[in-house]
Amino acid sequence: MLRATRRRAAIAGGALAGALLGAVAPARAQPAPDWPDRPLRWVVPYAAGGPTDLIARILADALSQRLPQRVVVENRSGAGGAIGAGLVARAAADGATFLFTNNGHVVLRPLYLRLDFDPEGDFAAVSVIAESPMVLLVPPGAPWRTVAELVAAARAAPGRLTYGSTGGGGVLQLVSLLFLRAAGIRMQEVAYRGSGPAAQDLAAGRLDMLYDAGPTGFALARGGQARALVVSAPQRSPVMPEVPTVVEAGYPEATFAVFQVVLAPARTPAPVVERLSREIAAVLREPAIRARLAELGAERVVGGTPAEAAALMAREARRWAAILAETGAQPQR
Numbered sequence: 001m002l003r004a005t006r007r008r009a010a011i012a013g014g015a016l017a018g019a020l021l022g023a024v025a026p027a028r029a030q031p032a033p034d035w036p037d038r039p040l041r042w043v044v045p046y047a048a049g050g051p052t053d054l055i056a057r058i059l060a061d062a063l064s065q066r067l068p069q070r071v072v073v074e075n076r077s078g079a080g081g082a083i084g085a086g087l088v089a090r091a092a093a094d095g096a097t098f099l100f101t102n103n104g105h106v107v108l109r110p111l112y113l114r115l116d117f118d119p120e121g122d123f124a125a126v127s128v129i130a131e132s133p134m135v136l137l138v139p140p141g142a143p144w145r146t147v148a149e150l151v152a153a154a155r156a157a158p159g160r161l162t163y164g165s166t167g168g169g170g171v172l173q174l175v176s177l178l179f180l181r182a183a184g185i186r187m188q189e190v191a192y193r194g195s196g197p198a199a200q201d202l203a204a205g206r207l208d209m210l211y212d213a214g215p216t217g218f219a220l221a222r223g224g225q226a227r228a229l230v231v232s233a234p235q236r237s238p239v240m241p242e243v244p245t246v247v248e249a250g251y252p253e254a255t256f257a258v259f260q261v262v263l264a265p266a267r268t269p270a271p272v273v274e275r276l277s278r279e280i281a282a283v284l285r286e287p288a289i290r291a292r293l294a295e296l297g298a299e300r301v302v303g304g305t306p307a308e309a310a311a312l313m314a315r316e317a318r319r320w321a322a323i324l325a326e327t328g329a330q331p332q333r
Contacts, residue, residue: 035272036069041097042262045084045104047077047194051213051296055129055260056100058292062283073100080104080168082112082119089117093265095272098126102260106317107169110324120317122266125309126273127280129260130298133233134175135217135243137226139205147183147229147249150209154185164198164210167191172198174320175211175232175256177327179246182254202226213258214239214297232256237299257300261309277306 042060044053053075060071076084081104091097099105108119136147144150154161163180165173172195180187190207192198195216201207203225211232212220218240221228230246231237234255246254262280264273283289284303293301302308 035095035275036067038096039069040067040071040095041091042071042073042100043084043088043097044073044075044100045077045081046075046102048075050194051132051258052100052102052260054296055293055298058289058296059100059129059280059283062286062289063279066279066283080108080111080170082108082115085119085123086115086117088263088265089119089122091265093267093269095264095268095276097265098276099123099263100260101263102258103171103174103316104169105261105263106313107174107320107324110321111169123263124266124268124273125306125313126262126264127277127306128302128304128309128312129262129280129284130293130302131257131259131300132297133214133231133237133257133299134171134211135214135221135231136179136229136246137199137202137210137212137217137220138208138229139202140224140227141205142208142227144229145227147246147251150229151183151185154183154187158186159188161208162188162190164195164202164207165189165191166194166198171258172211175254175258176209178256178323179211179232179251179254181323181327182246182251199226214299215295218243233299259302259312261313273306277304277309 042056044056046052053073056073060073064070076087081101085099085101085105085108088097088099105119108115138144138150144153163176165176167173173189187209195212198207198210199212199216199220202210203220214231214237217226217228218237220226221240228240228243230244230249232246232255234245234247236245237243262276281303284301290301
């Protein structure tokens, strides 16, 4: 399990909050009337095929139809997103390279010691794309049919039950830690390379709990490969409205949404940041795009301004600084 000092996490959260709020206004430069004058590079710091990657590709294709240049997605996975983020942080701030990432970005500083870039000060927020809930699953043959029963079992045998995670500050780890903290229970983390292998072990009864993305989680439940206990959102999902929310289960502090966000190198000209934000917002208003994102579990499509994106990142940084401190987060070495 993760271990970190309260002081380090709090400092990291405060630094990220201030830096990203400051990133609302990148260094001013002359407007770029011909932007983009070359293909845009969207670096996804996670493996191909996951929700963040798929959403990035949907938007990249749509933007390629609107802009005079193509938007090309490039996967650079590893170290919880730090490898891809570092590549963008060091890229020229010329409006050609962007980072398409998710919640994991806000925990890079408290969880990784040997970074050669600043996850806070080296980026400017562009736009939040969408938010998606997750589903808490247990094996189909498990004796627990409610969260209360699962929590009672975990309290009766501290550290004996297991939960699936991808480790390194990934969303599976974050949402699980949030639930364990809210419920006041301990479980043993089992790390996987992706949610697919974890879901296989859950279906086989070799894993006791797994949070999964909405579409895949609901599909597992409907197919009899898992039992869905709650969704992590404040409201029930229209996909499976019979599944209660974590708020209804008595743990409002465990609400969680996976969000995707576009970031730029910090000194990217403000006119470029603002233009890309407007183009993204226009794409996200298209009914066909919204329908495709809904298929991937995006129950709230955002497409906000750079200021709104920076504010969300700042709030999440403060939230996770406190959570990681309380759960004892140990930075990766």
